[in-house]
Amino acid sequence: MTELNGGLTDEMLMAYADGEASPEEAAAVEAALESDPAIAERVLMFQDTRALAQTAFAPEPVPDALKASVEAMIARHGSAAAPAAQDNTVPADDAAAEGNVVAFRPRRTSAAPARGQVFMAMAASVLGLAIGVGAFFAGSEFGGSPPATGPATGGVGQLASLPIGEGLRAPSGETVALGDGGVMRAITTFRNASGDLCRDFEVETDESVTGVACHRGGAWQVDFAVAQAVDPGGYAPASGAEALDAYLSTIDAGAPLGAAEEKAALDALR
């Protein structure tokens, strides 16, 4: 079952997904993720099977008879081995759970890549998608330079020439005309892990673009934008909505603000 993809074996891709790859292997996999959707898909498969298996078997409540039997067994051993310490051998679920037991269960998966990261790498290679677009919008006018980096082609690239700042000040759900028949709609308002006010939005012109803009340093910055896959018949491993979900999970997006909170937060920017 080992297959070679430019020197990468299935086991290496799995080890990467599980956070067990060496730094060299992880770097090789990450480089391949961005250029080969098949590799990213394989890593996602390994991540998904782990996640599914984890949730498939929740521990069940232990039958009283079994618990009582083990407790009796422990008491017998305790009284035989250390009569003076018998009290300590009486089961103490809470103490065990909060005390030394925890120390024996070190979490090991911190090195495992988040599913969103892998997904984003793949999305970047198959969709018109740009992360860290670098387009600044001050006030209602586009006030920065066009994106210098990133595959900002087609639908994503058009953001730089559209007056989306106005739409970013409108209440969520309200449609704002962009001229030339294009419209834009902010969907929700939330805060990212850094506390920046952010909004996810849709722009519809000839194409549909979904994006996330955050307000930093007195201006809106588009941090993420993805054009919907335009060829419905073709190979489409990712949709814009999935990519957005994945992105939101990577920035630790908070819950959407309510209408009143949103208004207060937006007013505060003026």
Next chain:
Amino acid sequence: MSAQDDTIGPMLIAFLPTMRRFALSLARQHDVADDLVQSACERALLNAGSFQPGTRFDAWMFRIIRNLWIDRIRRTNTQAAAPVEEADAVVGTDGVAVATSRLELSDTAQAIHQLPDEQREVLTLVCVEGLSYAEAAGVMGVPVGTVMSRLARARTKLAALLAEKGISVGAARSSPTRGSRS
């Protein structure tokens, strides 16, 4: 006896649900699983001194449970034919029959139960119980490389079984493993 007896008792109780889950993944019958767990606890108390502080207690217990399970298969040699959850009741040590719920398996759990024993075992240890490859290798008594190749096969097979049930794994919408492009 070592002073560890004091800590092993509470840990056995704390890890009962986890031990039971692992035993169930091997035996696939509640009564057999509970029997395994009980025997494993007895053995752990007798051999408390062989537990290495600083290592995972659950991995140590899994190894004991696994060894007991293999002994049992060798003795009875009937396990392979055992259907999933025949028994509805467990007889407790006090002789009272205790009603237990039947195994209600999700699609994923059903697919995992369809895996060959050696694949189901490694998948359970790593993906369900969260052991590292090395820890799983220790429980199973095989090299890490064997753990990895078995585990990769297990997950590939699981993804294929889930695809048959209409559950897509990975990001593919139309193809279970890879797209039509190369």
